Amino acid sequence: MMFKGASCVSWTELTLKAPDLCIQLGLFADMKAAGPVSPQSGARARSRLLSLAKVAEKKMCQQNFAVLCVDEGSWPHEIMKVDTGAGCKIMSRCKGLTRACLMADHLDKESLQSIRDCFDRLVTFTECIDRITGVTADLGNLWLKHHSAVRSVITERPVYLTPIIQLPMISAAFKSCEQVLLITWGSQEEVKSLKPSFVAGCNIKMDLDRLDILGVDASQDSRWTRYLNFDTDAAEDEALGASLLKMVQERIGQVNVEGKKDMLIKSIIVTTRLSIFSSLLRQGTDLPVFNELTMLDLFASASALSHYNDAKVLCRLEGKLGTKRSPSPNPSSPTSSHENCKLGLLQLEYEYPPAFGDIDHPGTFGFKTCPRVVKGLTFQKAQEGSFDQDILENMTSEIRRLEQEGVVGITGNCGFMMHYQCFARYVSPVPVFMSALIQAATMAAAMEPAERVLILTANAESLQPGKDKLLLESGIQVTNSEKFVIRGCENLPGFEAVANAERVDTIRVQNAISAYVLEIIKEESAREGYGAIKMILLECTELPHYADELRRITGLPVFDAVTCVNYFFYATAAQNWNTATFTPHNLSFWTSNFDEDGRVRTGGKCSSDGCAAPGV
Structure with missing residues (x-):
């Protein structure tokens, strides 16, 4: 999505470029009721749209984290506020709660009440509980044994006490x-x-x-x-x-x-x-x-507006309209050390018009992507996890081209490319993160044992039991039916276009997926003996387009391929983002069976099963 110059940006173009936001704000109805749009009324409508976009951006981007602290030493203020770059840490002491209290096996009633009082103070300071994204603590290891106890007194917000x-x-x-x-x-x-x-x-x-x-x-x-x-x-x-x-x-x-x-x-x-x-x-x-x-x-990032959201695009557009403003905090925006970096993108051999938020769309990330099609790797082949020699050699060839283009990392444009995670890491000169699923276990660790994660995939068969062998070696375990609720989108109205490599009617699919998710959450909440769904993970790389809407209607954090790539990209210094740091899994297997160009050695085994070989 590109807006070319302030002078030619019209109300009509704004509504065409940002239909989701206009629908949410009811601006189409306003425009229809008003009849033909004069230059003056168009300017007022455009001003209103931009103003409301800024409100939406500010609401979703002002991430505050409540930090519980022990009551030791002297602080200059009762509440301390520290800007993290993507939000603020708001800290206060739990009165009477010392390190000695945390060293005990259990927290007494007075300590738990002090924790609750501290949280209430921080809520009062932020003026609204919705402005607190989550709760953490100052001395993570000491708080860890009391994770469940803290969650029992702070139930309104997610609690993750330690890194x-x-x-x-x-x-x-x-x-x-x-x-x-x-x-x-x-x-x-x-x-x-x-x-x-x-x-x-x-x-x-x-x-x-x-x-x-x-x-x-x-x-x-x-x-x-x-x-x-x-x-x-x-x-x-x-x-x-x-x-x-x-x-x-x-x-x-x-x-x-x-x-x-x-x-x-x-x-x-x-x-x-x-x-x-x-x-x-x-x-x-x-x-x-x-x-x-x-x-x-x-x-x-799982709770904030995406980089490609209409509201954020329109706020960036405001700068092109001639009004200067300070950028709001955004965990997905490039830092100075990464602003010139490029991400390699391996693509399936099919063409389709990608939506904003799709991995294939050049505006999805806050940095440049370099797409490369792997010949022979069709949607069906990827879904099967085919290790045909031609596919592997073509993948290696495209990885070498990406190396020449100077990319700093590689991802894929299809969730089924998780089958090639191990192989790509072996032949690639840069780190590879093929699947959003590697976030699943960390999401689970931030929840109570009974709470669950909803995973949406293009086809539920891809993640059913029996598919674990490859995933486990890549650090992925999502077929635990007690923790992960896996649902496919293959039968949603309009989603068949994904398998057919056709243009997706995003408004139709958004309506369908919104209703689908709300129904799943309702059904699962009624299941006796099962905990509530507290987070959502979008496995398919075409689903991030709908992440912001799912965040809005469910109030839940939504993770996807974008949050995954951004996490590793910005957490690693530019000079350390390399394969000397992120080395391949089971290197001995790959070196024994494949040469550096991805060709099978004489007598070698051409299979993805080696990813899970023992002795890694």
Whole structure:
């Protein structure tokens, strides 16, 4: 969607370019009732449309996160507000709740009431509970064992107390024989004893040997204590950052010894209140660093307007109309370090007119995409997970072309390309994230055990039991019927155009998918013994177009291929976004059976089953 110049932008063009917003605001009805539009009335209508678009953008983009803090030290203000770039962290202390309270096995009634009172204060500060996207905490590891208790007193908003819930997504991006280093508060003895609770408290199933933990003991350095009380200056913060970097480098040096092949530290998670040192750690370790900001940005993006939403497009258009304004926070907008980056896009061999929000549309992301068609890879072949040699060689060839174009990462334009995740990561010189499904386990970790995720796919058969083997090796497990409700869109009116490679009637499909989702939520809420649906995941790459409408009508976070790619893209420093960082899964299998150009070696096995081979 492009608007070419302010002088030629008319009311008619605005309504044609932003039909969804106009329908929601009732502007078509206004225009019809008014009859022919004069230049003066057209200008007023255009002004109204832009004004309402700004209101919609501001409402959906002002993401605030409530941060529960322990009652220790002295704060300059009762409530502290910190801008994260994609929203704000609003922090306040839970009066009477100390670290010693959190170390206990259970929180007493007074502590739980203090937590609730703290949340109510933050709601009052923001003037509206709807302005709070979610709830997190200051010392994630100490709060972790009380996750369910906190959720029991704060039921109105999602609660994700610790960045550790990102582990499933991060694990999916790395080999299963590689470690994640968690940097958190506490002595080394304390954090070691808490290690099992990191997984059990967040409903995460993983090999604990893949998690290494480094403790930062504030009791051993008074500067850290003052830092936690917001009582350090810039020079002290710089010194603390240098000290932390030295600690991390020493730990990595101890683990990643020369000659060691497995269980190397390949990524870092930094706990709350240490995130300001993330850039320093990225530069000093050459590793991706994830923190509570990447976590909050992920969940914010699932609740905010998409980059391609009509309201956001029209607000950007306002600049072209000659009115300057400050851009609103947006987790999907490029940062300065990535603004010139390009994303490679592998495409199926069919042509269709993509809708805004579709992976194929050039305006979907906040950065440039480079599309490449894989000859022979039809929708049916992708759905089957065909490993025909011609398809693999053509895919390799297109990946090589993307390499020459200087792309920094690669994704696919069809959810069924998850079958080629492992292969593409093997032959690609840059990171590959083929499926939105790798978000599923992190979404589950942010929920209560009984709560569930609705997954919408182009065809439900693709995710039924028996399809797990390939997905599991890519860190994807979505056939747990107790946690994930999987529904296909193949029978929705108008959606048959997807399989037929035809233009999709997006208004017709939006109406159908909206009614479909509301009906699913209603049916599932009535099922005895099952928890409510709390989040939605769109597996098909043509579904993000409808994400904003689903967010609006359900009030639920909606994740899709766009939130997935943006998460990894912006959480990793530009110089670390490479295959030295994001190495292939089961490299030994691929090197044994395929050469570097994707051709099967003599006697090699041409099958995707190798993704799940043992000994990865």
